[in-house]
Amino acid sequence: MSDKAAKHGAAGLRRNPINGKWTVIAPGRGLRPTDLGGASVPCPFCGGSEHLTPPEVDALREPGSAPDGPGWRVRVVPNKFPAFPEGHEVIVHSPSHELELEDLEPAELADVLVMYQRRLDVALCDGAAAAIIIANRGAAGGASLAHPHSQLLATSILPPLLQDELGNFDRHRNRYGTCVLCDAMDEARAPDVAGDPATARLVFDGPLVAWTPMAPRFPGELWLAPADHQTDFRQADAAVMAEGLQRALAATAATAGGAFNFWLHTAPAELRGSFHWHIEIAPRRSAIAGFELGSDMAICGLDPWEAAAILRAALV
Numbered sequence: 001m002s003d004k005a006a007k008h009g010a011a012g013l014r015r016n017p018i019n020g021k022w023t024v025i026a027p028g029r030g031l032r033p034t035d036l037g038g039a040s041v042p043c044p045f046c047g048g049s050e051h052l053t054p055p056e057v058d059a060l061r062e063p064g065s066a067p068d069g070p071g072w073r074v075r076v077v078p079n080k081f082p083a084f085p086e087g088h089e090v091i092v093h094s095p096s097h098e099l100e101l102e103d104l105e106p107a108e109l110a111d112v113l114v115m116y117q118r119r120l121d122v123a124l125c126d127g128a129a130a131a132i133i134i135a136n137r138g139a140a141g142g143a144s145l146a147h148p149h150s151q152l153l154a155t156s157i158l159p160p161l162l163q164d165e166l167g168n169f170d171r172h173r174n175r176y177g178t179c180v181l182c183d184a185m186d187e188a189r190a191p192d193v194a195g196d197p198a199t200a201r202l203v204f205d206g207p208l209v210a211w212t213p214m215a216p217r218f219p220g221e222l223w224l225a226p227a228d229h230q231t232d233f234r235q236a237d238a239a240v241m242a243e244g245l246q247r248a249l250a251a252t253a254a255t256a257g258g259a260f261n262f263w264l265h266t267a268p269a270e271l272r273g274s275f276h277w278h279i280e281i282a283p284r285r286s287a288i289a290g291f292e293l294g295s296d297m298a299i300c301g302l303d304p305w306e307a308a309a310i311l312r313a314a315l316v
């Protein structure tokens with residue numbers, strides 16, 4: 001590769017040779033508009049403002065309604081300021097500016113999950129190595145537009161976090177013959193004090209299980225995964241998963257102080273070992289500071305057993 005090609009690598013994806021960390025250089029993203037903090041930018045994601053976005057790439061629509069007009073329930077548009085030119089989409093949850101995911105009717109939230117599945121399928125069948133879905137809530141969570149939406153990022157490499165997880169799934173299976181995430185759920189279900197479920201890290205059980213991980217990176221960090229070992233989110237029953245996700249997001253929204261992220265990890269396009277899809281919810285009560293940045297280790301100010309009790313108390 002010439003020096004110039006090395007400087008201007010594919011899709012702006014670059015790796016620091018000293019620490020191995022990947023960076024996406026995305027000039028222009030720093031200029032994207034924000035409507036948090038009172039700026040009066042017209043919202044491009046509201047019903048009736050379809051002309052303010054690039055043409056839609058997918059939507060769930062009322063029969064007879066035309067693309068890029070009203071009549072949609074969930075709408076997908078390319079990100080105007082992409083981190084990845086070919087694989088950065090915005091999934092607008094509903095035409096409503098006010099309703100967060102957990103405020104939607106169960107069938108509406110299921111529609112959003114169906115759209116996640118559809119777009120993941122397109123990305124993974126279209127040559128991406130992996131695709132993740134993320135959502136940012138609140139300014140401290142990195143949100144720039146208030147209208148509730150998620151984003152799909154499809155990448156040509158496996159993101160390092162997913163690669164680390166895949167490695168741990170493999171090592172655990174080779175060593176114990178079981179799924180590391182199924183085992184983690186069982187551990188979270190087991191109370192510290194026999195017979196007292198209040199001493200477990202389980203937040204709720206069901207077809208979708210919610211628990212606080214033993215070693216959280218964020219105070220109140222919550223993980224969700226199907227109780228039955230399932231590799232790929234595209235196989236999930238959206239209506240059943242929507243019910244659990246609604247409870248988990250409502251409990252997080254009630255306790256996280258308005259700022260959190262969540263992301264969905266599903267199997268990459270080519271899975272060699274095993275995987276178990278899951279959603280991680282990360283409350284953002286404090287900024288990521290020097291120690292975290294300088295060590296790649298977290299300091300978590302809330303014990304996960306206590307966090308589970310707080311989240312259980314917030315369940316409706």
Ligand SMILES: [Zn+2]
Nearest residue numbers: 043046097147
């Ligand atoms: Zn809006």
Ligand SMILES: [Zn+2]
Nearest residue numbers: 179182229276
């Ligand atoms: Zn499993």
Ligand SMILES: [Zn+2]
Nearest residue numbers: 165265278280
């Ligand atoms: Zn994960």
